[in-house]
Amino acid sequence: MNCEKVTYYIEKGFLTELNVSEKMQIKLHSLICKNCRNYAPDSEIVNEFLHLLSEDDETPALSVSEKNKLKDALKNLG
DSSP: OOOOHHHHHHHHHHHHHOHHHHHHHHHHHHOHHHHHHHHHHHHHHHHHHHHHHHHHTTTTTOOEEEEHHHHHHHHHHH
């Protein structure tokens, strides 16, 4: 399991229910990978913030491209 797949599952988990295999893969990989272990809570904060922004009628929601740029920038911080 590589980091790219684990972060995909983490992000997928914010949108849908993960199956047992996907959850297990995240847990096992996170035991040995500090970056992926730290990615989940950081990503959750970003997702909550973006959700709050999208609820405000006066503030336009970020596009998918803008969200991806933000995620990439956050990945590069760690």
